[in-house]
Amino acid sequence: MKKYIGKRLLLLIPLLLGITFLSFAMMRIAGSDAILQKTEVSGVAVSEEAIEAQREELGLDKPFLVQYINWLGNFLRGDMGKSYISGEEVLDTFISKLPATLLLTGLSVLLTVVISLPLGILSAVKQNQWTDYLIRVCSFVGNSLPNFFVALVLMYLFAIQLGIFPVISEGMNLESAALPAITLAIAMSAKYLRQIRAAILEELSKEYVTGAKARGIPFSVTLWKSVFRSALVTILTLLALSIGNLLGGTAIIESIFMWDGVGKMAVDAINMRDYPVIQAYVVWMAIIYVVVNLITDLIYCFLDPRIRLGGEKE
Numbered sequence: 001m002k003k004y005i006g007k008r009l010l011l012l013i014p015l016l017l018g019i020t021f022l023s024f025a026m027m028r029i030a031g032s033d034a035i036l037q038k039t040e041v042s043g044v045a046v047s048e049e050a051i052e053a054q055r056e057e058l059g060l061d062k063p064f065l066v067q068y069i070n071w072l073g074n075f076l077r078g079d080m081g082k083s084y085i086s087g088e089e090v091l092d093t094f095i096s097k098l099p100a101t102l103l104l105t106g107l108s109v110l111l112t113v114v115i116s117l118p119l120g121i122l123s124a125v126k127q128n129q130w131t132d133y134l135i136r137v138c139s140f141v142g143n144s145l146p147n148f149f150v151a152l153v154l155m156y157l158f159a160i161q162l163g164i165f166p167v168i169s170e171g172m173n174l175e176s177a178a179l180p181a182i183t184l185a186i187a188m189s190a191k192y193l194r195q196i197r198a199a200i201l202e203e204l205s206k207e208y209v210t211g212a213k214a215r216g217i218p219f220s221v222t223l224w225k226s227v228f229r230s231a232l233v234t235i236l237t238l239l240a241l242s243i244g245n246l247l248g249g250t251a252i253i254e255s256i257f258m259w260d261g262v263g264k265m266a267v268d269a270i271n272m273r274d275y276p277v278i279q280a281y282v283v284w285m286a287i288i289y290v291v292v293n294l295i296t297d298l299i300y301c302f303l304d305p306r307i308r309l310g311g312e313k314e
Contacts, residue, residue, distance in 0.1 A: 012290050016283060017072075023282040024068050027275055071279060081276035083269075090276045093265070094284070100172050101261035104184070104254075105246035107177055111185035112192065112242065117235070119189075120196030125223070127201065135193065142190025151183045151256045168258040180257045184250060192238045199231040240296040 055061045062070075074081060080090035123135040158179060159167040169176040203209070204227060212222040251263040258264070262281065269277035 009294075012287075015290065016286050019282055019286045020072070020279060021068060023279065024071070024275075025064065027270075027273065027278060071276070075279075075283070080280045083274055083277055085269075085272050085274050090280045093277065094262070094280050097260060097262050097265045100259060101246075101254075101263065103172060104177055104181055104250075104259060104261060105243065107174075107181035108184040108188065108246055109239065109243060111181060112188045113239070115185060115189040116193040116196055120193045121200055121223075121228070123193070123197045124200035124204065136197075139190045139193045142186050143194075145187075147183060147187050147250070148252050148256060150186055151180070151253055154179050154183055155256070169260065172260075176257075176259070180250075180253045180259050183253055184246065188242055192235075192242075195238060196231070196235055199234040200227060203227040203230045236296055240292050243292055 052061070071081065078091075080094070082089055083093060086093070119135050123132045126132045155167060158164045165179050166176055169180075209222055209227065212226065213219065251267045253259070254261045254264040255267055262284065265277065266281040268274075269281065
């Protein structure tokens with residue numbers, strides 16, 4: 001187990017280097033830079049000499065590889081640099097946005113589990129009955145609607161018409177987080193419900209379920225102690241991918257509801273060519289997916305003995 005964890009952690013190094021290098025390159029190829037963006041936003045005419053002086057001050061006049069190596073060296077020392085636009089420390093800005101994203105992620109995942117897990121299992125148990133058909137139709141409709149459309153409909157109904165929730169975020173609280181969390185949960189539940197149903201149906205078709213029924217074991221016992229546990233590997237994979245995506249920030253939803261999280265921060269940074277902030281976001285996303293996948297793989301070993309035994313043979 002320790003050897004496996006060590007290998008996965010070592011793979012993190014070239015992965016992060018590759019991702020940061022590519023993001024650095026793509027942002028420079030985009031065709032503009034932070035100084036021009038800042039000048040355009042301010043609306044003040046600036047001479048070419050002043051623009052070049054600002055580029056030199058920020059190190060943007062140096063070759064691409066030099067800029068990347070300088071940033072990487074500072075990052076390894078714990079310095080993510082300063083925002084080109086606000087002049088604030090990137091790490092401080094990033095940390096200030098993180099609690100909002102963590103809150104939204106937690107609520108969205110909780111709602112997704114509460115909605116998709118029981119409905120997916122119910123749909124599988126009631127296969128080809130009216131309950132199954134109704135759940136599948138709702139899943140299809142929910143999966144067909146884009147996030148931004150669901151967000152606007154919920155905002156119109158519950159914020160503008162009924163006035164239950166604020167139209168835009170009024171701070172990091174449950175009332176403001178409700179609509180964006182529900183929006184994300186609807187989309188994820190519609191997608192995962194069908195996959196949970198398929199995983200349960202696959203287990204129900206196996207011989208051990210028939211054998212348990214022949215021995216007189218109650219179906220509910222077989223369902224929760226055997227079928228559900230076997231399908232839990234698939235369910236955990238879905239949740240792990242969702243958590244990684246949500247922790248990276250859902251840019252569209254955060255922007256619509258003005259939720260001041262990591263996703264909105266990244267969108268603003270991309271629009272302004274704020275390279276240090278973008279790089280911090282890219283590294284954050286890479287670390288999230290590697291760590292979440294590693295934790296998920298370790299959980300697999302405890303849930304499925306076949307995976308654990310296979311790893312020991314290797």
